[in-house]
Amino acid sequence: MATRDGRKLSLGRMAGIPVHVSPTWFIVAAVITYWGEPLVTDYLPGLGNGAYVVAGAFAVLLYVSVLLHEFGHALTARAFGLPVRGITLHFLGGYTEIERESPTPGRDIVVSAAGPALSLVLGGLGLLGTQVVDDDVLRFLVWELALANLVVGVFNLLPALPLDGGHMLRATVWRLSGDENRGTVVAARAGQVLAALVLVTPFVLSGGQPTLFGMVWAGLVAALMWTGATQALAVGRMRARLPRLDTRTLARRAAPVAPDLPVSEALKQADLAGVTSLVVVDSAGRPTGLVSEAAVTAIPEQRRPWVTIAQSARSLEKGMVLALDVTGDALLRAIRETPASEYLVVDEHGRVYGVLATADVDAALAAR
Numbered sequence: 001m002a003t004r005d006g007r008k009l010s011l012g013r014m015a016g017i018p019v020h021v022s023p024t025w026f027i028v029a030a031v032i033t034y035w036g037e038p039l040v041t042d043y044l045p046g047l048g049n050g051a052y053v054v055a056g057a058f059a060v061l062l063y064v065s066v067l068l069h070e071f072g073h074a075l076t077a078r079a080f081g082l083p084v085r086g087i088t089l090h091f092l093g094g095y096t097e098i099e100r101e102s103p104t105p106g107r108d109i110v111v112s113a114a115g116p117a118l119s120l121v122l123g124g125l126g127l128l129g130t131q132v133v134d135d136d137v138l139r140f141l142v143w144e145l146a147l148a149n150l151v152v153g154v155f156n157l158l159p160a161l162p163l164d165g166g167h168m169l170r171a172t173v174w175r176l177s178g179d180e181n182r183g184t185v186v187a188a189r190a191g192q193v194l195a196a197l198v199l200v201t202p203f204v205l206s207g208g209q210p211t212l213f214g215m216v217w218a219g220l221v222a223a224l225m226w227t228g229a230t231q232a233l234a235v236g237r238m239r240a241r242l243p244r245l246d247t248r249t250l251a252r253r254a255a256p257v258a259p260d261l262p263v264s265e266a267l268k269q270a271d272l273a274g275v276t277s278l279v280v281v282d283s284a285g286r287p288t289g290l291v292s293e294a295a296v297t298a299i300p301e302q303r304r305p306w307v308t309i310a311q312s313a314r315s316l317e318k319g320m321v322l323a324l325d326v327t328g329d330a331l332l333r334a335i336r337e338t339p340a341s342e343y344l345v346v347d348e349h350g351r352v353y354g355v356l357a358t359a360d361v362d363a364a365l366a367a368r
């Protein structure tokens with residue numbers, strides 16, 4: 001039974017992997033059925049309205065092929081011990097969500113190649129199938145599916161992100177140069193070039209007189225390619241900056257203060273200690289709260305002697321305490337899980353080391 005999950009329909013689990021279909025798929029299935037009917041009638045005259053059924057069956061089976069292609073990626077990833085979050089079919093194909101905590105180029109190449117390899121094998125089997133199948137309608141379907149699988153396999157092998165071949169090119173450049181980011185840039189730029197080529201293809205093939213269908217289709221594929229490649233570039237640029245996220249150097253030094261201290265007095269102590277951040281500690285010296293700069297500056301000067309520092313502090317929640325060795329990607333994940341403007345940083349003995357401001361993390365990522 002299909003259930004709604006956001007804007008995707010769930011088809012349940014297959015081989016333990018959640019499979020979803022985007023509603024846009026139904027539009028494309030309708031378009032293929034409508035535009036495919038005259039083609040079917042050309043090859044199989046005398047089917048009448050049955051031609052719509054054949055074209056519709058082709059649309060469904062085409063996506064079964066795409067699903068098998070995605071299973072090629074998913075099962076290979078799982079064999080490597082990489083968790084697979086799910087497969088989604090959308091209007092122009094599908095994608096498999098794989099968690100790649102510690103990617104390696106070799107593994108990326110194999111996982112990426114598995115999908116197109118499966119498509120090419122299916123295409124080859126289909127071509128063989130046309131030799132054995134007797135029924136005209138069935139042979140037509142098998143022939144069309146074989147062609148579709150070969151096209152899917154070959155197109156996905158083109159060395160440009162976000163295609164499978166792009167992932168393979170990225171991993172190859174990464175392996176040869178030892179620089180993951182260089183691999184991303186090369187493969188993503190290739191994706192942008194391919195997007196432009198796809199856009200002009202209908203004009204070239206038709207000698208300057210493209211059909212509306214051809215232009216719309218090329219436009220959609222080019223837009224998807226361009227967006228995917230550009231996103232890959234942005235993610236790559238971000239990843240290259242992750243080493244800058246060193247908690248030890250980003251944390252501001254902080255002074256411990258008692259909770260009943262007036263704000264004015266606490267600010268004086270911070271000034272004397274030459275620090276900009278304050279941590280509220282209990283009588284045993286254990287940190288209980290963080291004082292945000294914004295909350296303190298929001299208190300009018302004349303009120304500060306009458307407000308205790310604890311009143312303007314945010315009590316420490318689980319997730320707001322970071323160890324010094326939480327850096328890079330792990331630091332970003334921690335911030336995403338418990339969003340806050342400040343985090344307490346403790347050393348290996350659990351003592352206050354300093355305060356990490358989210359604004360400083362953002363600044364480190366944004367700097368060129």
Ligand SMILES: [Zn+2]
Nearest residue numbers: 115116156164
């Ligand atoms: Zn693929």
